[in-house]
Amino acid sequence: MHNVVFGQYYPSDSVVHRLDARMKLLAVILYIVTVFFVVDYAMYAALFLFVFAVALIAKIPLKVLFRTVRTIVFLVLITSIINLFFTQGDTLWVHWHFIKIYREGVERAIKLALRLILLMLFPSILTLTTTPMELTDALESLMSPLKLLKVPVHAIALIMSIALRMIPILVEETEKIMQAQKARGADFDTGGALKKAKAMIPVLVPLFVGAFRRADELALAMDARCYSSVAKRTKYRVMRFALRDLFASLFCIAVFSLVFLNKYLWPFDEMILSLFGSL
Amino acid sequence: MSIEIKDLSYVYSPGTPYACTALDKVSLTVDEGDFVGIIGKTGSGKSTFIQHLNALIRLQSGSLKVFGIDLSAKKPDLKKLRGTVGMVMQYPEYQLFDETVEKDVSYGPKNLGLSEEEIKGRVREAIGLVGLDYDEVKDRSPFELSGGQKRRVAIAGVIAMKPRVLVLDEPTAGLDPRGKREILSLVHKLKETSSPTVLIISHDMDAVAEHCNKVALFSKGKIASVGSPREIFYDDALLNETEMDRPAVVRIVKEMEQRGVILPERPVTRAEFVAAVKRWRDA
Numbered sequence: 092m093h094n095v096v097f098g099q100y101y102p103s104d105s106v107v108h109r110l111d112a113r114m115k116l117l118a119v120i121l122y123i124v125t126v127f128f129v130v131d132y133a134m135y136a137a138l139f140l141f142v143f144a145v146a147l148i149a150k151i152p153l154k155v156l157f158r159t160v161r162t163i164v165f166l167v168l169i170t171s172i173i174n175l176f177f178t179q180g181d182t183l184w185v186h187w188h189f190i191k192i193y194r195e196g197v198e199r200a201i202k203l204a205l206r207l208i209l210l211m212l213f214p215s216i217l218t219l220t221t222t223p224m225e226l227t228d229a230l231e232s233l234m235s236p237l238k239l240l241k242v243p244v245h246a247i248a249l250i251m252s253i254a255l256r257m258i259p260i261l262v263e264e265t266e267k268i269m270q271a272q273k274a275r276g277a278d279f280d281t282g283g284a285l286k287k288a289k290a291m292i293p294v295l296v297p298l299f300v301g302a303f304r305r306a307d308e309l310a311l312a313m314d315a316r317c318y319s320s321v322a323k324r325t326k327y328r329v330m331r332f333a334l335r336d337l338f339a340s341l342f343c344i345a346v347f348s349l350v351f352l353n354k355y356l357w358p359f360d361e362m363i364l365s366l367f368g369s370l
Numbered sequence: 371m372s373i374e375i376k377d378l379s380y381v382y383s384p385g386t387p388y389a390c391t392a393l394d395k396v397s398l399t400v401d402e403g404d405f406v407g408i409i410g411k412t413g414s415g416k417s418t419f420i421q422h423l424n425a426l427i428r429l430q431s432g433s434l435k436v437f438g439i440d441l442s443a444k445k446p447d448l449k450k451l452r453g454t455v456g457m458v459m460q461y462p463e464y465q466l467f468d469e470t471v472e473k474d475v476s477y478g479p480k481n482l483g484l485s486e487e488e489i490k491g492r493v494r495e496a497i498g499l500v501g502l503d504y505d506e507v508k509d510r511s512p513f514e515l516s517g518g519q520k521r522r523v524a525i526a527g528v529i530a531m532k533p534r535v536l537v538l539d540e541p542t543a544g545l546d547p548r549g550k551r552e553i554l555s556l557v558h559k560l561k562e563t564s565s566p567t568v569l570i571i572s573h574d575m576d577a578v579a580e581h582c583n584k585v586a587l588f589s590k591g592k593i594a595s596v597g598s599p600r601e602i603f604y605d606d607a608l609l610n611e612t613e614m615d616r617p618a619v620v621r622i623v624k625e626m627e628q629r630g631v632i633l634p635e636r637p638v639t640r641a642e643f644v645a646a647v648k649r650w651r652d653a
Contacts, residue, residue, distance in 0.1 A: 267464075
């Protein structure tokens with residue numbers, strides 16, 4: 092139950108948790124772009140270090156952080172294997188019957204796996220340290236310039252937060268209805284796909300009826316309190332860009348710049364290799 | 371002995387930081403013909419307890435036997451159990467789903483695998499038992515009925531399975547006084563006609579005092595006490611400790627005792643009260 096209410100929010104008292112959600116969101120977007128520019132192994136290592144450092148500051152155990160990677164293990168394996176076998180290159184390493192594995196293929200498979208894992212890890216820190224409500228507020232704030240183009244930003248944000256709020260309620264309702272129908276002898280676990288789908292009808296119908304009833308009641312309750320989507324509204328929690336947000340942004344920008352410097356100016360891997368070569 | 375529960379314990383989300391003990395070594399015996407009132411504050415474990423009776427919650431520890439069906443067995447006969455114990459959940463009208471009342475009520479018997487003819491007969495009987503006109507409602511959509519009628523249809527859906535034990539979780543919640551009286555007298559009628567054993571969760575102490583012959587008071591996941599309504603509702607120490615209300619009759623008797631009127635015996639139902647007052651007056 093808890094998982095559904097807070098997403099994967101991991102409550103703890105840390106600087107990362109207290110950072111402005113808008114700043115965190117922007118940092119994640121920048122990070123995702125940046126990851127696609129990483130070239131060298133040294134840079135991959137540096138980014139992993141960066142993510143672990145942030146997780147450490149956020150007081151998130153690595154076990155919890157890597158739980159999110161579990162969901163993409165299959166994807167990582169498939170893409171790596173495909174790249175391993177189907178990448179053509181110059182240096183042939185393995186040749187057995189029709190299987191040809193090139194050095195480039197191995198390298199590409201490793202880097203793709205690392206990239207996918209990196210892509211999963213840092214955004215997870217965002218959702219682990221920010222509640223869905225904060226995220227919605229951040230999105231609303233970041234999208235507010237679109238108001239000039241007559242985009243109903245506030246309404247979109249409201250829909251998102253109501254949807255988030257309704258998920259746990261609907262989950263609970265589903266459980267209740269399933270129990271009630273089980274008590275009437277319903278069997279949700281046996282039979283083929285078609286039989287199982289049919290068995291869900293007595294759950295889905297009351298669930299939909301209930302959802303519409305709730306929506307109706309909520310609309311009435313909002314109307315009764317004179318809710319208007321055009322009125323100027325204030326927030327209970329006001330987001331402020333504080334000094335710590337500035338430092339955090341600078342730190343992120345510094346790390347991300349390193350990636351671009353590496354790609355266009357400093358080839359770290361070669362530098363490290365030549366360093367070892369000269370010893 | 372129809373239901374035998376021994377040392378039943380249940381923990382929600384065991385092994386996580388959110389673990390929460392809902393039941394702690396609960397034992398209770400229910401005989402055939404009992405009308406058991408289950409009372410206690412919100413969160414005292416009442417609902418978790420009755421969900422066990424229908425195996426809606428799998429047994430974690432302890433033992434539970436319902437008419438010879440042993441729920442601590444590896445694979446208890448769930449179909450038989452659910453035909454034996456009829457469960458009316460809170461706000462049962464929210465589980466109606468089918469196009470017509472007749473189809474909805476026949477959902478339970480159908481799941482039991484009965485013959486078409488048997489189902490028809492049971493549905494007709496059940497709809498009649500809950501006080502609705504079969505010919506009038508059978509082809510109507512359950513969604514166009516009134517709130518009270520919907521609840522009756524939902525109860526009919528359980529009755530049609532002909533359970534020997536009827537379990538109701540706050541059957542009068544959200545009804546007006548008349549609706550409450552009607553549902554309670556319906557439960558009474560069902561006990562006499564179709565399901566001789568009834569367990570009812572209720573926050574309405576008057577209803578419990580009026581109808582039940584046995585009361586189980588839950589508090590903090592344990593049964594604080596089991597006894598007749600008289601034993602429970604005149605136990606001041608117990609009621610104060612568990613923060614429970616008294617039925618109106620008991621409150622009036624207490625008030626009278628404080629003013630020096632001592633009745634010959636302690637009544638809990640209205641009829642007993644009237645009889646006791648008459649006897650006191652004549653004496």
